[in-house]
Amino acid sequence: MSREELVAMTRSLVEHGAADTMEYADEIVRVPAASYTDPELYEREKRNIFRRLPLMVAPSCELPEPGDYKAMDICGVPLLLTRQRDGSVAAFLNMCTHRGNPVVSGTGNATRFMCGYHGWTFKNDGDLVGVASPKDFGAVDKAALCLKRFPSFESAGLIWATLDLDSKLPIENYLSGYDALLDAFGFKDWTLFSQRTLDGPNWKTAYDGYLDFYHLPVLHKETFGADFFNRANYFFWGPHQRLSSPSKFVQKTGSDEQLDLTQMSDEDLPPDALTQGVWTIFPHISIASFYGGGQRGAMISQLFPGETVGTSTTTQYYVMENQPETDEQVKSAHEQFDFLEVVVRDEDYATGKRQHEALQSGMMKEVLFGKNERGGQVFHQWVDKLTNASDEELLEIFSAEQKQAAE
Template sequence: MSREELVAMTRNLIEHGAADTMEYADEVVRVPASSYTDPDLYEQERRNIFRRLPLMVAPSCELPEPGDYKAMDICGIPLLLTRQRDGSVAAFLNMCSHRGNPVASGSGNASRFTCGYHGWTFKNDGALLGVASAKDFGTVDKAALCLKRFPSYESAGLIWATLDLESKLPIADYLSGYDALLSAFGFEGWTLFSQRTIPGPNWKTAYDGYLDFYHLPVLHKDTFGADFYNRANYFFWGPHQRLSAPSKMATRVGSDIEEDLSLLSDDEIPNDALLSGVWTIFPHVSIASFYGGGQRGAMISQLFPGETVDESFTTQFYVMENQPETDEQVKSAHEQFDFLEVVVRDEDYSTGKRQHQALQSGMLKEVLFGKNERGGQVFHQWVDKLTHASDTELLDIFTPEQREAAE
């Protein structure tokens, strides 16, 4: 079914490319400039979106082996991810049940975690293994003092967690079937080549750029080129979306030769064409395919808001279908990844920081999203809707029945 849906989207892009058209939104939309700069709204977003909705916390290839772990902080919540002996992934509150000190930092491989404050020890599965000086401490129910566990979910080679211990929102429902399409990338068998974290502007300012091809030939004229496409058609699954350029022509990965997709049967359309464009996972991830080191690669950008309204942080994961083997392949992969850093850091985020600083002057009351910027329109509608939804309303929004009715 996922390939059939991918082919249908590709046929849509082929038809619009042949006709030199694109799909437009109904109207130009105005968004209050204060939605980017209001610190109170920003805290609401951190609380009601990033601390309440499922987040893509890691590609599966970051934790490939049993015992692998990663500790991270998201909007003030300490998170510990661990790969279990049975191959599943667990997400824990990274706080010792004794006094709350984090039990792990950084990443690595471990079968147990010992708190550096008093020496309480926990198994990789969160169970409390030992209380230091137990005879002196007193009798406790160790089964009741395990690491607290967050809801988590692994699918399509990606790992999600919800940073709400009481969340009743099924992560699969939230994804709205989107992960079935993402599985076409085959990330389950890929390898993590490199990663880095770069600072950025307000999280919505930063994320707007991932939903916008309109700026590509202007802002990126010196990197991608002034002749780069600036149109996109958008496809939606709940709040998640894909944008891709309308075109009947495609270049196979590893080749400089373009081919006319309209001449191919459904079975002949290459996977590269089916997965073209940018795939975004609300509220903070974008996935785009690239080619470096002699094989398929993708940059998975994971965006989180910072401590203040004017900052964010993005971790860029460069994942590859196969680990580069030769010096030339490694060099080529690094060059591709370094190029993408320049594009995002020095062009997208540098511009976003200047834009946000100007908006903080309060002199502009609204910003505009044109009929050709449908992705940004829909993104801001979902941000507003989910920021202000109650917990009960949140469950209703993502029930399969409600989702199907909305679509």
């Protein structure tokens, strides 16, 4: 069923490309400029979106082996991911149940974590197994003092966690069947080649760019070229989106050759055609395919709000179908990843920072999203909807989305 849906999307893109048309939104949409600059709204978004909804916290290939762990901070919440002995992933609140000190930092491989403050020790499944100087401390129920566990889910080579210990929202409902389509990339068998973190503007300013092909031949004329495409059709699964250029051609992996999809049967459509474009996972992930180092690759951009309304951080993961083997392949892969850093850091995010500074003047009351910018329209509608939804309404919203996806 997932391949059938991918084929249907591809054929729709081919038809629009052959006819030189695209799908439009019904109207131009106006978004208050204050939605980018209001500090109180920003705090609500962090609380009601990033600390309440499932987040894609790591590609599976970042934690490939049992015992692998990763500690990170998301909007003030210390998170610990661990790969268990049985191959599953667990997500914990990275706070010792004695005094709240994080039990580990960074990444590595370990079966146990000892808090660096008083020496309490936890297994990587969260169980408390050692209290320092137990006779002096006094009797405690270790089973009641395990690391607190967040809801987590792994699918399509990606790991999600919800930073709400009491969340009742099933992550599967939240994804609305989208993960079954993402599985077409094959990430569960891919490898992590490199990663880095960039500073960016307001998180919505930054995310707007991932949902927008309109700017490509203008902002990126020196990197992609002034004749680059600027049209996109959009596909939706709840708040998650795919945008792809309507075209009857797709570039063959590792070659400058353009494949004419009108001359290919559905059975012969390659992964390049079925997964082309940008895939976004609300509220903070962008996935785009590239080729470097002799292998299929993808850049997964993981965006989080920063400490203030005008800041954000983005971790870029460059994942590859196979680890490059020769010096030439490694060099080529690094060149591709470095090129993407220039595009995002020096063009997208530099522009976003200037844009945010201008909006903070308060001299502009609204920004516009055209009929050709449907992705940005839908994104801001979902941000408003989910920021203002109660916990009960949240369950109803995604129960309905999951039901619709299953029909």
